[in-house]
Amino acid sequence: MGKVAIIGVGQSRFVRSYPGAIRELVFEGFKEAVTDAGITSKDIGASVVCSAPEYDKQRSPAGVFAEYLGLNPQPTFYVESLCSSSSMGLRLAYSLVKSGLHDVIAVLGFQKMSEISSSESQERMGRGADIQWESPFGTMMPAYYAMHAQAHMDRYGTTLDDLALIRVKAATYGQINDRAVYRKPVTADMFTDPDHIMSKPVSSPLRVGDCCANADGSSCIIVASEEKARAFCKKPVWILGLGAASASVNLAGRDLFTGLAAAKQAADQAYQMAGVTPADIDVAEVHDCFTIAEMMAYENLGFAEPGQGPELIRNKETYKEGRIPVNVDGGLLSKGHPIGATGGSQIRTIVLQLRDEAGDIQVKDPRIALVHNIGGVGLYGNVTILGRE
């Protein structure tokens, strides 16, 4: 069996509230990806729809999208792993192609979170935790990540200023990303100004500025066999390594609180499959749903030793010109986080980087790149390593 490539990428603009139906939202990412790949719906053998179903009013959206996108009568189905759904979709697409069952797959990620209110949405996100034993205490995603921040600060002396620096970096690039929800500048001063919205507590020690926003959006990744990739595409990007792991949903079942074990395990698998090390990664997209999440990603991916993540951001090593550029598209903190679409958006950024088509945020001559996409609070970890010819 040959290699597996990504031959087309697309995403909608990420917005607070999409003024259309979910099929129309999904069309936006799909149209950009098929146009990018230079193919039509008829060239696609199957579609995988990635999303978190608790936001959907439509039961089984895959069937609706297949009709709207001209993907009948090809098979279509739904895959869910919370916020890492579209990375899991990519993993499935890889295996469908590698097995020879299909040669071109569309991985469609989407979420229209604005269908429900923000507090309802927080509550549903919280139900990605253990609803029997944790949710009755009144849990929310920010609180879980906050507990990791608290542990990291206690163990390593990481400061609130360090976390603010991650948001400042995100905003540096978010301002120039026209697909992002949050495009205003952010400075470290805002976090120390008690009157500024960025400094307001959400769940200690995390503040408003440490958290990404809900969003509506779609993404699409076209995955193809080596033969089809060479036929359709001038600059295929190859899937070199895939890692995926899970961890106990209830925090009581975990041993690590200063990092995410599932992320580390997924990273180890992906590095091994790709035959590369952290030092080989030229640019990365990590799952910065909260500032602390990016800090832990630095360490779980091996860009820094445990406890050394703060040094990386203090020294601006993860800026575009730094040793290991991370989230130079603004990350989830700027783009917003439409659950099922997020992984596909991260993959799109990396594919554009590897094709040298990333415009203002292009890093210099990247050859190997990485995507880190987390479902829940480290409940699911997905790491994907991509490379160019």
Add this chain to the structure above:
Amino acid sequence: MGKKKEIDDRFKKFGTVSFTSTTKVNDFIDHLESDQVMGSRCKSCNQKYFPPRADCHACFSSDMEWFEITGTGKLITYSKLAFAPVGFQDDVPYSIAVLDYGEFKVFGRIAAEMADEEVKIGIPMKTIVNRLPNNQMNFVFQKV
């Protein structure tokens, strides 16, 4: 009128809002009512579980017995929420936390009366039963 079927939905009493009503470990609620926070132990392989479970994934036995969470655990992390999900707004602010008892860990809330400055990672705390409005119950961590 048909005969109404008895449903053992005791677990709906757990927490401010319970999202689960039926479970094989419903007796957990009866133990809370008698002021005991209980985990479960596999009678076949002795594995201890908290939260309690009906089935052992180590040896696949479903023959479990209850054991009481006694003594102290070490606070390993916590967070104080300034916002709450739907149904929990009246509780704000409150703190959630994890205690490490060595053989198992416990996820729960820190007792409301405990001052913020007393809450520090590493301190020993105990797990006690807590009664909530509307006849609901949970457990909280208290300083020792």
